[in-house]
Amino acid sequence: MATLQVEIVTPEVALWAGEATALIARSSEGDFTIMSQHTPTVGDIIPSVVRVETSEGEIAFAVHGGYFQVGPDEAEGVTRATVLAGVAERTTQIDVPRAQAAKEAAEAQLAAATRGEASDHAANLLAEAALQRAELRLQAAAG
Amino acid sequence: MAGGQERILRRRIKSVQATRKITKAMELIAASQIAKSQARITANRPYRDGMRRIIVEAALGDPAAAKKLLTMPEKVDSAIVLVVTGDRGLSGAYNSSVMRRAERLVNSLRIEGTDVRLYAVGKKATAFFRFRGMRVEENFIGFADRPSFADARTVAATIAAPFIDGEVQQVLLVSTNFLSAGTQTVGTRQLLPLAMPEPVLTNEPEKSKGYTEFEPEVADLLFFLAPRALESEIFSALLEGAASFHISQQRAMAAATDNADELGQTLSRIMNRARQDSITTEIMEIVGGAEALRSGK
Numbered sequence: 001m002a003t004l005q006v007e008i009v010t011p012e013v014a015l016w017a018g019e020a021t022a023l024i025a026r027s028s029e030g031d032f033t034i035m036s037q038h039t040p041t042v043g044d045i046i047p048s049v050v051r052v053e054t055s056e057g058e059i060a061f062a063v064h065g066g067y068f069q070v071g072p073d074e075a076e077g078v079t080r081a082t083v084l085a086g087v088a089e090r091t092t093q094i095d096v097p098r099a100q101a102a103k104e105a106a107e108a109q110l111a112a113a114t115r116g117e118a119s120d121h122a123a124n125l126l127a128e129a130a131l132q133r134a135e136l137r138l139q140a141a142a143g
Numbered sequence: 144m145a146g147g148q149e150r151i152l153r154r155r156i157k158s159v160q161a162t163r164k165i166t167k168a169m170e171l172i173a174a175s176q177i178a179k180s181q182a183r184i185t186a187n188r189p190y191r192d193g194m195r196r197i198i199v200e201a202a203l204g205d206p207a208a209a210k211k212l213l214t215m216p217e218k219v220d221s222a223i224v225l226v227v228t229g230d231r232g233l234s235g236a237y238n239s240s241v242m243r244r245a246e247r248l249v250n251s252l253r254i255e256g257t258d259v260r261l262y263a264v265g266k267k268a269t270a271f272f273r274f275r276g277m278r279v280e281e282n283f284i285g286f287a288d289r290p291s292f293a294d295a296r297t298v299a300a301t302i303a304a305p306f307i308d309g310e311v312q313q314v315l316l317v318s319t320n321f322l323s324a325g326t327q328t329v330g331t332r333q334l335l336p337l338a339m340p341e342p343v344l345t346n347e348p349e350k351s352k353g354y355t356e357f358e359p360e361v362a363d364l365l366f367f368l369a370p371r372a373l374e375s376e377i378f379s380a381l382l383e384g385a386a387s388f389h390i391s392q393q394r395a396m397a398a399a400t401d402n403a404d405e406l407g408q409t410l411s412r413i414m415n416r417a418r419q420d421s422i423t424t425e426i427m428e429i430v431g432g433a434e435a436l437r438s439g440k
Contacts, residue, residue: 009189011292011378017189029358042200043358044367067368069197071355082193086292086371 004036005073006052007082008061015061015088022053023081025068036079040071047132049091049140050083060091062140064133087133094141103134149421152414156407163403169233170396173389176288177324180386184321187382194375198337201368205361221258221311223302224249225334227318227380228265229388230287235395237319237388238267244329245317246275260311262302264381290385295378303373306335316376321383324390332380337372 006020023034026048034041050063066085073080109127113119202209226245228238249259261272261279265287269279281301286294305311314335319327357364 007189007193009193011187011190011295011375012183013186014189027358032358040200040355041358042197042204042355042364044364067194067197067371069193069200071200082189082196084190084193084197084371086296086374 002036002077002079004034004038005078005080007080008050008052008063008085008088009082010085010088015090016052016059018054020052020054020081023068023083024051024053025063025083026050027068034068034070034079034081038070038079038081042069043067045083045085047136049136050088060140060143061085061088062091062094062136063088064136089137091140091143094137096138096141099134099137099141102130103138106131106134149414149417152410152417156410156414159403159407159410163400163407166396166399166403170393170400173393173396176389177386177393180289180382180389181321181324184379184382184386187379191375191379194372198368198372200355201357201361201365204355204357205365209361209365216312219257219312221260222252222313222315223260223262223305223311224252225298225302225314225316225318225377226261226263226265226268227316227384228263228268228287229384230266230284231388231392232267233395234388234392235398237391238265238271240329241317241319242268242271244331246272246277248315248317248331249277260305262298264298264384287381287388288385290378290381292374292378295381296374298381299370299374299377303335303370316380318380318384319387321386327383327387327390334373334376337369 004020004023005018006023007017008015009017021035025032025034025045027043028046029043032043045063045066045068047065048063050061052059052061061083063083063085064087066083066088068081068083070079070081072078106127109123110131113124113127224245226241228241232238245261249261252259261268261277262281262283263269263272263279264283266282266284269282272279283294283298283301302314306314313333316332316334318330318332320330321327
């Protein structure tokens with residue numbers, strides 16, 4: 001039986017590993033779906049929601065940018081898909097009020113920057129990244 | 144009277160016992176940290192291995208692009224040495240063995256005519272190298288015990304900048320490798336250019352498992368992937384360093400506790416003998432006095 005083994009890992013913790021029917025994600029070239037027997041592929045993942053379809057239903061992860069690799073496993077007939085993300089979380093574990101607060105804080109910082117009040121370039125870049133993360137979290141948590 | 148000596152001994156025993164309590168507490172704390180830091184290494188392994196696989200895959204996919212990024216230049220004029228130590232002492236030879244290895248490396252590089260810039264993680268490094276007349280460009284402090292991935296990114300960004308600008312051609316890492324709970328060894332590794340397994344470097348035409356697709360193009364992918372791989376390698380090194388530190392400290396503090404036990408025992412033996420001596424003397428005096436009184440009657 002041809003099967004697909006999916007791993008979602010971050011530097012701090014291996015989020016999920018197991019057998020799946022499909023892996024759906026978004027790279028800089030567009031959305032893609034990976035199933036068993038997929039061509040060996042290496043690519044990036046832009047900040048988006050990554051979905052893993054298993055026989056018990058769908059599991060979604062908010063992935064804040066990363067990479068993926070698909071290839072045959074040492075075991076016969078097994079395709080292995082690995083998603084490497086610097087930051088990622090299960091959508092069910094997203095702290096919505098916290099993400100909302102982070103979004104508002106980042107927006108306030110950026111609004112101040114456009115008014116020309118906050119000139120710290122690094123802080124503004126951080127706020128921009130924080131805003132992106134918060135927005136993705138809110139969107140992912142909403143389903 | 145011998146009572147004075149007894150009092151001094153009593154005070155020393157007390158101080159030894161107080162020290163023992165401290166070392167025992169540190170031993171227990173370190174022991175509890177060992178399990179945690181080991182669990183973090185285990186949790187990091189899939190990411191580290193996955194990152195290495197991707198880099199190899201990408202390098203095999205476009206050896207020309209990989210070569211530019213990943214091969215050593217003919218001549219290294221300038222290099223960075225990154226030293227990973229701990230923030231705290233009382234950990235046996237953990238800090239000093241890493242720093243001594245780094246010192247040897249720096250000296251041998253300088254003899255070869257390579258200019259060396261030192262970067263260090265851990266509080267102990269600056270003092271050590273300043274004493275030897277070596278300047279530490281930047282010392283990262285405060286996270287050696289419990290490094291986070293964000294810390295690794297900071298370190299990676301700092302040391303990658305001169306490499307990307309072409310100011311240095313090589314980045315070396317001196318750190319402690321955590322092989323198992325029983326074995327940790329100090330090792331030197333090349334971080335940049337990214338270390339590649341043999342078949343990629345020798346560029347043998349295709350032992351690869353076949354055709355791999357890339358999106359986006361390999362060259363673009365590698366450009367962004369390389370910094371991630373560096374962060375991953377540094378993070379693993381920090382985690383292994385932290386675990387090794389805790390193990391080293393636990394061992395050192397266990398030995399210190401044993402020593403305190405032994406010293407306390409020796410001291411209380413001496414004190415007991417001194418006390419017995421003084422009691423014997425006192426009895427002799429009383430008996431002598433009573434004899435004198437009786438015979439003088």
